[in-house]
Structures are given as structure tokens and as C-alpha cells.
Amino acid sequence: MKLALFDLDHTLIPFDSGMAWTRFLVARGVLSEDAESVYLGYCQQYVDGSLDIRELHQVSVAPLARFGLAVLRQWAAEFEAEMAPRVPPEMRALVRRHQGEGHLCAIVTATTWLIAEPFGRLFGVPDVIATPSLVVDGALDGAIDGDPCYGAHKLMHVKRWLAARALSLDTLEQSWFYSDSISDLPLLGAVSNPVAVCPDARLRAQALQAGWPIFERA
Template sequence: MPISAFAMKLALFDLDHTLIPFDSGMAWTRFLMARGVLPADAESVYLGYCRQYVAGTLDIRELHRVSVAPLAGLGLAVLRQWAGEFEAAMAPQVPPAMRALVRRHQDAGHLCAIVTATTWLIAEPFGRLFGVADVIATPSLVVGDALDGAIDGDPCFGAHKLVHVSRWLAARDLRLEALEQSWFYSDSINDLPLLGAVSDPVAVCPDDRLRAQALQAGWPILERG
């Protein structure tokens, strides 16, 4: 184990309803609708899938397909251009308080990353908005120069989030359990595996199940003012 690991501190942040008070996938859907890329009913279709997902009746792979499949066949250069425009559109919606939270960890010299189930195409613009270079997101399968609509490997969701983070750290010759201190900020009970693996879990505007877990375990609860 490298000596630096003893002094290393890590701060991880979920994206949707944690760093931002909305669903990034819905924001992306509305962005594309405004540009005529998606049909007029795309928002209601996406919302319907989200409701099934929250109810536990829809697999995350299907939700990912709904978000990405309409873009299949488009070149990555076009998608990256749209992602840049999306970033500019989202900038005014990033809460200053959450920017400040991330900045405090960065100013303290902590290694920071956004960890989200959102596909990388949607998540990376928010990484830039928060000044976080490392974004661990659900990887989309790329075939040639276009997205396929499927997930490449495992989604960055639930227990797989911990796996993705562990691989990301291993590439830096680090292990989560060997770090001096680690934080993970999240709103969702789905993130319980990663919340339970860090030294300092923080519930941010948590859902009912995570709130109950946080109160029982004595975890801090951060409410968005």
C-alpha cells in the first residue's frame, strides 16, 4: 500500500437530487426536445419510465436504453457538441451551496469524484460545472463512432457503484478501506452499499428509507436550504 494512502481523504458525491435538486436525465430530455431532437411526448414517456424505475418494476438498463437509444447512430462529435450546449444551459441551475460544499473538500486537498447512475454523456457536463474532473458514471456501449443504447458492462448503480469506485481507486493504487477518511453524499437508499463502505456517509435531502436509515445509524442529514 502506498504511504500516501494513509493521509489520503476522499469525497464522493451522487448527482441527481444530491448535488443538483432535479433529475439530470429529465433535464437532458427537455433539452433535446427544445432542439427538436426528441418528439413532443418524450418527457411524458421518460417520466413514465422513471416512475416504473422508482417503483422497482423497471431495470436500470431499460431506463438507460430509453435515455440513450434515441441518440443511437449519431456521431460522438455531435453528441459532445450538444453536451457542451447542455452544460451551458444547466449552469444557472447548479445550487451555489452545493458548489461550495464540493469546493470545501477540494480546498482541503481531498480527492473528489461524482459517482452517479446517470450515463456519462449526461453526467460529464455536471462534472465540469462543479469543477470535478473525475466522474464515475454508467458507461454506454459505443459501436464505431456512435452509442448503441446499451450499457457497457455494469451500471454505476446500487452495489455496482461500490465496484466502480473500487476500480477507480485501484487504478490510483488506492483502496477505500485504507484511506484516512472518506465521505459519500447521497439522497437515495439505492446507494446504501457505498454509503456503508465510507467512513463518513452523509444523507442529502434523503428519501424516506434513507432518512430512516440515517437517523437509526446516526449519520448526518444535510437539507438543502
């Protein structure tokens, strides 16, 4: 068995899915017009280390708590249709190449499942391992249910997903993980074929030092 894993934001897609989702909701009047700048400010705090991923998830998801899951899923379907033209053909081809060779494929992302699953459908990847959101009385309450799919926890989520299929990274014939971020170093280091995709500066330095291939999107 061979495995191919793909990060989402700035890897399979050349943009931040959370920002795209925010703009989508602003355009529909669900969020206020300043939501985009507010989200960007939180993202900047997250990148510079002054905001924890749980806090970022809270501020991103909490405004949707007043809507039921049925409404959110309908919006997610509309969001999927809007995102379809923005999927890079070369990344879709990369995924299809792995699928065509019979590899087990999954998208693994820190993004909340509500935003990530539409991209799973766009790429034809049924298995999406994303940050789980806590559901209370049929609605999201903003909290993460368990551990975020981020950093070392991303590796943990992958291990659990594989274990449910009676598989493990240690026993797979080969495994790939494509990512742009140094935060994914735990999972990159756990696969047999790590690939840096348009990597950030720290991951680029790591890839060059380790001799990992670097994939530059067109």
C-alpha cells in the same frame, strides 16, 4: 489521503439530470414533444421496481444512436451552459470546501456519462464515475458497457477507480459519500463518513437509526 464522493441527481443538483437532458433535446427538436412524458413514465416504472436500470438506460440512450459522438458532445457542451445557472451555490461550495482541504473528489452517479460529465465540469470535478454506454461504430447503441454505476455496482466502480490510483477505501484516512437515495446504501456503508442529502424516506430512516448526518439543501 482523504476522499469525498458525491451522487449527482437530487444530491448535488435538486433535479433529475436525465429529465433535464430530455427537455433540452425536445427544445431543439431532436426528440419528439412527447419524449418528456415518456421518460417520466419510464422513471416511475424504474422507481417502483418494474423497470431495470439497463432498460431505463436503453430507452433513454437508444434514440440518440443515429447521431455520432461528435454531435452528442457538442450538444453536451450546450447542455452544460444551460445547466450552469441551476447549480446550487451551497453544493458548489460544499465541493470546493473538500477540494480546498486537499481531498480527492469524484462524482459517482448512475446517470450515463454523456449527461454526467457536463456536471463534473460545472462543479470543477474532473473525475466522474458514471454508467458507461456501449459505443459501436462511433455511436451509442443504447446498451450499458459492463455494469451500471448503481447500487452495489456503484461501490464496485469506486473500488476500481481507486485501485487504478493504488488506493482503497480501507486504507484511506477518511472518506465521505453524499447521497439522497437508499439505492446508494452499499457505498454509504463503505465510507467512514456517510451523509444523507435531502434523503428519500428509506434513507432518512436509515440515517436517523445509524446516526448519520442529514444535509438539507436550502
